[in-house]
Amino acid sequence: MGQWLAWAEAYGPNYLEAALWTLGVATTSAAGSLVWGAALFFLRMGGSGAALVDAYVQLFRNTPVLLPIYLIYFGFPLVGLVWPAAVCGGLALVLQNGAYVCEIFRGSYKAIDRVQHDAVMSLGLSRWSGFRRVVAPQMLVHALPALGNQSVLLLKDTSLLSAIAVVELTMQAKVLTERTGTAYAPFVVATAFYLVMVTAVELAFRAAQNRVRWR
Amino acid sequence: MTSGDFALMGEAALISLGLALASIFLGTLLALVITGFAFAPAAPLRVFYRTYVFLVRGTPVLLLALLMFYTLAAFWGRISPYVAGTLVLMVYLSAFIAEVVRGGVLAIPRSLWDSSRSLGLPRRSVLRHLVLPLVARYSLPPYLNICVMAVKASSVLSIISVWELTMASREIIERTLDVYRVLGVAALFYFVMCFAIDRAGRSVERRLAVRGFAGERP
Numbered sequence: 180m181g182q183w184l185a186w187a188e189a190y191g192p193n194y195l196e197a198a199l200w201t202l203g204v205a206t207t208s209a210a211g212s213l214v215w216g217a218a219l220f221f222l223r224m225g226g227s228g229a230a231l232v233d234a235y236v237q238l239f240r241n242t243p244v245l246l247p248i249y250l251i252y253f254g255f256p257l258v259g260l261v262w263p264a265a266v267c268g269g270l271a272l273v274l275q276n277g278a279y280v281c282e283i284f285r286g287s288y289k290a291i292d293r294v295q296h297d298a299v300m301s302l303g304l305s306r307w308s309g310f311r312r313v314v315a316p317q318m319l320v321h322a323l324p325a326l327g328n329q330s331v332l333l334l335k336d337t338s339l340l341s342a343i344a345v346v347e348l349t350m351q352a353k354v355l356t357e358r359t360g361t362a363y364a365p366f367v368v369a370t371a372f373y374l375v376m377v378t379a380v381e382l383a384f385r386a387a388q389n390r391v392r393w394r
Numbered sequence: 395m396t397s398g399d400f401a402l403m404g405e406a407a408l409i410s411l412g413l414a415l416a417s418i419f420l421g422t423l424l425a426l427v428i429t430g431f432a433f434a435p436a437a438p439l440r441v442f443y444r445t446y447v448f449l450v451r452g453t454p455v456l457l458l459a460l461l462m463f464y465t466l467a468a469f470w471g472r473i474s475p476y477v478a479g480t481l482v483l484m485v486y487l488s489a490f491i492a493e494v495v496r497g498g499v500l501a502i503p504r505s506l507w508d509s510s511r512s513l514g515l516p517r518r519s520v521l522r523h524l525v526l527p528l529v530a531r532y533s534l535p536p537y538l539n540i541c542v543m544a545v546k547a548s549s550v551l552s553i554i555s556v557w558e559l560t561m562a563s564r565e566i567i568e569r570t571l572d573v574y575r576v577l578g579v580a581a582l583f584y585f586v587m588c589f590a591i592d593r594a595g596r597s598v599e600r601r602l603a604v605r606g607f608a609g610e611r612p
Contacts, residue, residue: 241542241588242581243549245560254573331452338454342553349457356464363464370453370461377452 197351198372205334211273216280239278247271252343268340276333287321320391327384395572406562407583414544417483425491432496450489455550479551490540498533538595542588
């Protein structure tokens with residue numbers, strides 16, 4: 180026990196900083212994915228770009244996220260775009276998770292009863308205000324559980340940024356393993372951090388679901 | 395990027411596919427055992443199930459891989475990265491598959507349990523004639539998603555020095571700097587593998603479809 184305390188005192192700050200990086204990348208990419216996913220969804224609904232969006236979604240759903248990470252990190256400097264590793268990784272996460280978010284929005288849009296659209300029309304609401312006041316709130320209710328799952332997946336996928344040397348939790352654990360020579364203790368600690376964060380995200384989404392549930 | 399590199403990547407893709415298929419197979423077996431725990435009368439087994447699923451699903455694959463590689467190395471010394479990699483994916487997938495199977499069992503309508511009991515069916519026949527056929531149909535679509543996930547997760551093993559498609563791509567990129575073409579080819583290989591698994595699964599789904607059954611696709 181004392182051994183662990185000494186260890187926490189020595190390396191605690193490293194972990195906290197790394198955890199902040201993980202959280203920072205995860206929340207920024209989650210926000211980005213939401214915006215990008217919504218943009219794709221509107222493009223998909225618009226009609227003309229539907230086939231293109233479908234192809235995009237299929238491509239990103241059927242390839243591992245490490246490929247866009249490497250593409251941006253190794254490929255963009257070749258055309259003169261030199262970005263920090265965290266930005267490259269974050270952008271890759273946004274590109275992939277945006278595809279999933281688009282699918283989630285599409286699914287929750289389809290789950291809305293036809294009658295609701297008829298009601299919007301018969302009330303004489305404009306397309307936009309009908310969407311904003313009637314359709315979008317219902318979509319949110321349908322989409323929340325799936326968005327929660329996707330957020331957890333995104334949070335866990337930030338660990339892949341260690342492959343391009345972003346010092347987030349996984350990378351920090353790797354560095355400490357090599358520096359201290361302890362076999363797996365650093366990884367156990369990192370796992371504990373992830374479990375706490377994943378649980379927090381799940382609880383937050385459950386609370387949000389309870390707030391928007393039908394009465 | 396030469397045709398030799400292309401052939402090399404084809405070979406690496408087969409290894410990725412092998413890793414994915416082996417771990418899907420083993421992961422499914424492990425998941426079936428674990429799911430049994432979820433419905434066990436003994437509380438410790440149920441607690442074990444929940445803890446296992448929580449721990450494995452809450453940990454990134456990469457971290458799980460690092461943990462298991464170091465642990466396995468500490469206990470058994472040097473083992474083949476392919477064996478270790480398969481074990482990592484097996485454990486990772488088993489937790490997701492177990493949840494899918496558990497969901498399938500919970501989806502069986504109560505009336506069917508009651509009627510099978512009222513017919514006096516022994517446990518074995520209930521399992522064979524009620525649970526198995528229904529769970530197979532309920533769980534197949536989410537199970538397919540997990541199979542696709544297996545192919546994608548196998549790419550993570552490249553970070554811990556398992557030579558497969560992503561690792562091969564990185565090597566070729568470092569040698570040729572032909573980033574876009576190499577990653578394009580890698581994406582193509584992954585896409586074909588994932589798509590093939592998805593299509594194969596859907597044809598099984600159609601074969602299993604029963605008219606009037608709730609799980610039937612329209």
